[in-house]
Amino acid sequence: xxxxxxxxxxxxLLVYALLLGFAYIMLFPFFFMFSTSxxxxxxxxxxxxxLIPMKPVEATVVGVEGSKPLYYVxxxxxxxxxxxxxRSVPAGVFVxxxxxxxxxxxxxxQVQPSGGAANQATVDYNxxxxxxxxxxxxxxxxxxxxxxxxxLGQFVDPQNPANVVYQNFRTSVAVEKPTVVPENYTxxxxxxxxxxxxxxxxxxxxxxxxxxxxxxxxxxxxxxxxRFPGRDQIFLVYLGTIMIPFVVLITPLYQLMVMIGWVDKLxxxxxxxxxxxxxxxMMRQFFITVPKEIEEAAIIDGASRLQIxxxxxxxxxxxxxxxxxxxxxxxxxxxxxxxxIVINTGNQANHVLTLALSILRGKAADxxxxxxxxxxxAVLPPMIIYIFAQRFFVESATSSGVKG
Numbered sequence: 568x569x570x571x572x573x574x575x576x577x578x579x580l581l582v583y584a585l586l587l588g589f590a591y592i593m594l595f596p597f598f599f600m601f602s603t604s605x606x607x608x609x610x611x612x613x614x615x616x617x618l619i620p621m622k623p624v625e626a627t628v629v630g631v632e633g634s635k636p637l638y639y640v641x642x643x644x645x646x647x648x649x650x651x652x653x654r655s656v657p658a659g660v661f662v663x664x665x666x667x668x669x670x671x672x673x674x675x676x677q678v679q680p681s682g683g684a685a686n687q688a689t690v691d692y693n694x695x696x697x698x699x700x701x702x703x704x705x706x707x708x709x710x711x712x713x714x715x716x717x718x719l720g721q722f723v724d725p726q727n728p729a730n731v732v733y734q735n736f737r738t739s740v741a742v743e744k745p746t747v748v749p750e751n752y753t754x755x756x757x758x759x760x761x762x763x764x765x766x767x768x769x770x771x772x773x774x775x776x777x778x779x780x781x782x783x784x785x786x787x788x789x790x791x792x793x794r795f796p797g798r799d800q801i802f803l804v805y806l807g808t809i810m811i812p813f814v815v816l817i818t819p820l821y822q823l824m825v826m827i828g829w830v831d832k833l834x835x836x837x838x839x840x841x842x843x844x845x846x847x848x849m850m851r852q853f854f855i856t857v858p859k860e861i862e863e864a865a866i867i868d869g870a871s872r873l874q875i876x877x878x879x880x881x882x883x884x885x886x887x888x889x890x891x892x893x894x895x896x897x898x899x900x901x902x903x904x905x906x907x908i909v910i911n912t913g914n915q916a917n918h919v920l921t922l923a924l925s926i927l928r929g930k931a932a933d934x935x936x937x938x939x940x941x942x943x944x945a946v947l948p949p950m951i952i953y954i955f956a957q958r959f960f961v962e963s964a965t966s967s968g969v970k971g
Contacts (some may be wrong), residue, residue, distance in 0.1 A: 591926065597865070599618060601888075602619065602620060604940035606620040606748060608934050608935075618914070619745050620746055620748065621744065622748075623741050627726065628728055629726065629728055631650075635650035636650070637650055637725075638651055638720075638739045638741050649724055651721070651739075654718075655736070656676075656719050657675050658716075659715065661714070673702060673733070673771035677702075677703060678703075679700065680698065680699075692712050699789060713766070717731040719734060731929060752940050757931065758930060763918070764918045765944065767918065768920040769918050772900045775840050775841060778842075779840070779843045779892075780888060782912070783849065784884070784888070786847040786851075787808060788876050789850040790805075790847065790851045791854035791855045792854060793872075802851070805848075806844060817908065822858070830908075830909055831909070831910055835910075846894075854884070857879070862879065865878075893948065894954070896949070897944070897953075901949070902919070902920065907921075907922060924941045
């Protein structure tokens with residue numbers, strides 16, 4: 568019995584570990600996108616990347632105008648926070664010719680020619696005559712040869728600028744604190760006019776969802792409950808359109824828009840998509856599950872077909888309607904290929920969000936934080952819709968009729 572409980576516990580533990588792993592893989596890109604949208608531009612290209620937005624800490628230095636970024640340095644045997652005054656101070660790499668293993672990197676202002684500038688001493692090093700330099704090392708002076716030219720950063724104590732440390736700026740660690748930059752969203756709006764694109768996208772999406780719900784409900788009810796010649800054949804033909812790839816319809820659909828005069832207009836993004844074969848099929852399959860006795864009782868009571876649809880079928884079809892509305896919303900909101908074809912890129916007044924983001928990627932190619940801010944604006948509404956509508960997916964999948 569104890570062994571059974573142990574195996575059951577380990578099995579459940581493995582299942583939860585796998586679920587958490589898959590959840591992390593699926594959700595991490597979204598977390599990283601929202602995190603990057605709140606970062607500074609310099610923080611977006613940091614390696615290795617990090618999830619929490621950080622901002623460099625700055626401080627004022629006595630006797631120096633403006634604030635300077637702080638970095639961690641070793642001073643007096645302790646790790647302290649010093650301000651960066653100069654990123655590139657000329658320096659050299661020096662080697663002791665008597666002991667080639669002894670090397671040091673120091674700024675050139677701190678070394679002097681051995682024997683003076685006029686009579687600088689030399690030494691034979693690697694087959695060449697090299698000048699010697701007096702280099703301060705550990706409180707003393709060592710004659711060394713300069714083998715390379717480099718640069719060091721100049722760091723000073725903000726409270727006591729006399730305390731100076733020179734070290735490699737590129738390998739220095741900056742003093743940072745967690746911060747967010749919500750101004751990125753304002754910059755994106757001003758840079759690409761996303762407010763207009765967002766309004767257009769919302770308008771197109773709402774009208775497409777309403778249109779698909781209306782046509783799918785009416786068509787589904789007719790194909791599920793009304794008897795007329797050729798009903799099943801019409802349904803098969805209508806259902807067969809689902810199998811046609813969208814790329815096959817692009818050319819004839821675009822020519823139709825040209826003939827009507829809807830090119831470069833929002834109507835071309837709405838009208839062609841208010842009729843959905845998938846939505847009609849979905850509603851038909853749901854309406855078939857409604858018991859016929861309820862419909863027959865309503866007819867005996869004198870209800871018309873419209874009243875039956877409105878007062879009986881629609882209230883029962885709530886989960887199916889919510890599921891269809893969610894699918895329609897996601898399709899219309901994320902549509903990119905068709906708007907790219909039928910809406911001119913120069914007509915920003917009729918741009919939808921996907922087109923605006925495509926252009927933004929070119930304008931802000933060097934600002935990943937702005938691109939991610941635009942992507943977050945596009946992703947957030949569908950995520951909210953799905954979170955609130957997910958319970959209807961379960962009800963739509965499990966319901967098999969009217970519950971009494």
